[in-house]
Amino acid sequence: MKIFKKTISKSLAILITFSIILTYLSPIVYALDERNDKAGVETGVVESKEGKVKEPEKEEKSSEEGNFTKDNKKKEEAKEDSKRDESSKEDAKKDNAKKEDKKDSNKEENSEDKKEDSDELDLVEEKVPNPVGNPEESKTFTVTKRPLGSTEDGELVGKYDTLFDAMGNVKQNDLGNEYVVTLNSDYVIPAGENVWDRNYANILLRSANNKKYTLKRLGTRLIFYVSKDCKFRTENIILDGNNDGELTFLSENGVLTFGRGTIVQNFIDVPLADGPAIFMYSGSTLNIEEGTVIQNNNSNSQGGIIQGRHGATINISGEPFQIINPIQATVVS
Numbered sequence: 001m002k003i004f005k006k007t008i009s010k011s012l013a014i015l016i017t018f019s020i021i022l023t024y025l026s027p028i029v030y031a032l033d034e035r036n037d038k039a040g041v042e043t044g045v046v047e048s049k050e051g052k053v054k055e056p057e058k059e060e061k062s063s064e065e066g067n068f069t070k071d072n073k074k075k076e077e078a079k080e081d082s083k084r085d086e087s088s089k090e091d092a093k094k095d096n097a098k099k100e101d102k103k104d105s106n107k108e109e110n111s112e113d114k115k116e117d118s119d120e121l122d123l124v125e126e127k128v129p130n131p132v133g134n135p136e137e138s139k140t141f142t143v144t145k146r147p148l149g150s151t152e153d154g155e156l157v158g159k160y161d162t163l164f165d166a167m168g169n170v171k172q173n174d175l176g177n178e179y180v181v182t183l184n185s186d187y188v189i190p191a192g193e194n195v196w197d198r199n200y201a202n203i204l205l206r207s208a209n210n211k212k213y214t215l216k217r218l219g220t221r222l223i224f225y226v227s228k229d230c231k232f233r234t235e236n237i238i239l240d241g242n243n244d245g246e247l248t249f250l251s252e253n254g255v256l257t258f259g260r261g262t263i264v265q266n267f268i269d270v271p272l273a274d275g276p277a278i279f280m281y282s283g284s285t286l287n288i289e290e291g292t293v294i295q296n297n298n299s300n301s302q303g304g305i306i307q308g309r310h311g312a313t314i315n316i317s318g319e320p321f322q323i324i325n326p327i328q329a330t331v332v333s
Contacts, residue, residue, distance in 0.1 A: 141166035142182045148202055154180060163189055163215070167196040167224065170203055175229070178202040183213045183237060191219025191244075199228035206235040212261060216240040220270045223247055226254035226284070235259040241267030241297070247277045250284035250312070260291030269299040277305050280312035290318025 139159035143166050146154025157179070160166040170179040181203060205224075207213040215237060217223045223239060226232045226248060232255070239247060239262070247267050250256055256278075258264065267277030276299040280286060286306065288294075297305040308314060 140184055140187050142184060142208070143169050144180045144182070145171075145177050146180065148176055148178050150178070154178075162193060163187065163223075164193050164196065167198065167203075170196075170198050170201055172198055173200045175200055175202060178204060180204045180206070182206060182208050183215060184208045186214045187216070189215065189217045189223065191221070193221075195222050195224060197225035197227055198230050198232075201230050203230065203232045204235065205232070205237060207237050207261075210236060212236050212238060212263075214238040214240055216242050217247075218242055218244060220245040220273070222249060225249055226256045227251045229253050231255045231257075233257040233259055234262045236261035238263045238265065240265055241277065243268055243298075245270050246273060246275070246279065249274070249279050249281070250286065251281045253283045253285075255285045255287070257287040257289065258292040258294075259289050262291070263293045263295070265294075265296045267297045267305070269301055271301070275307045278307070280306070280308035280314075281310055283311045284308070285313045285315065288314070288316045 139161060141160045141163065143157040143160065144154040145157050146152055158166075158169055160169070163181075166181050170181070171177075179201060183206070205215075215223065217240070222245070224232065227250065229252070234257070241247060243266050245267065246269065247264060248256060264277070269276040277297050278286065286308070294305065299305055306314065
């Protein structure tokens with residue numbers, strides 16, 4: 001009985017000792033296992049019942065699959081971007097094509113409009129007569145220019161209301177051309193209208209359409225000057241002084257020619273002025289051609305209707321040359 005008790009007591013003591021050791025060692029083992037688990041995760045080695053197992057291949061495979069997926073996505077995105085770029089280019093081409101079509105359409109429309117405008121202008125121009133050779137009656141004077149010696153209508157210079165404006169548009173220093181000043185209707189020159197002196201020019205003063213219009217001067221001023229190599233000719237026109245003043249003053253090699261159909265009438269010598277109706281000076285020349293009429297002119301103090309001084313020349317040619325009422329010409333050398 002004592003032996004049994006002793007055996008039990010030893011067994012119990014051993015059991016208690018084992019329990020104490022187990023209780024003490026369990027936390028240490030657990031800690032070691034946990035550390036091993038962490039180390040396995042970090043190194044890719046997992047501790048299990050079967051032993052250590054490596055899993056990097058799985059991770060590498062997973063990484064490769066992920067990279068492949070990413071590459072595929074990038075390729076797909078690149079394809080989509082390329083498609084969008086191609087689509088944008090196509091849209092741009094279409095827009096440009098539309099713009100070009102619109103431009104072409106606008107050009108065609110503008111061309112059509114211009115053509116219509118041109119047709120309209122042509123129609124208008126067909127209705128308006130050419131003023132050269134058939135001057136417009138709304139303007140009193142028409143000025144044209146043609147080469148000297150030509151009998152053509154020439155180039156239109158302009159249309160004017162007054163003799164002063166018409167004569168002012170005769171270019172000086174242009175002896176290669178002739179300026180034709182056409183009177184389209186009777187005109188009365190106001191006493192206040194001034195007069196031009198044209199130099200180095202060829203001038204023809206005539207009525208329109210072979211008619212004979214009257215150019216009447218009011219007041220004491222001249223109708224025109226002829227000087228410095230100017231050659232001035234009149235045809236089919238009535239020059240009337242209204243018994244107020246003188247006709248013209250010739251000087252410095254100026255030449256005045258009364259052509260067929262010219263009538264000179266109703267001029268006087270102006271008190272305190274040089275000479276009578278036609279006063280010539282310093283190498284000037286007066287030509288009186290057939291068909292010229294000089295009538296009803298009076299000079300009270302200057303010795304005649306025509307007076308020439310210092311080398312002036314008077315030439316009378318052709319028939320008939322009519323003198324109605326006595327005419328007196330005085331030439332002083």
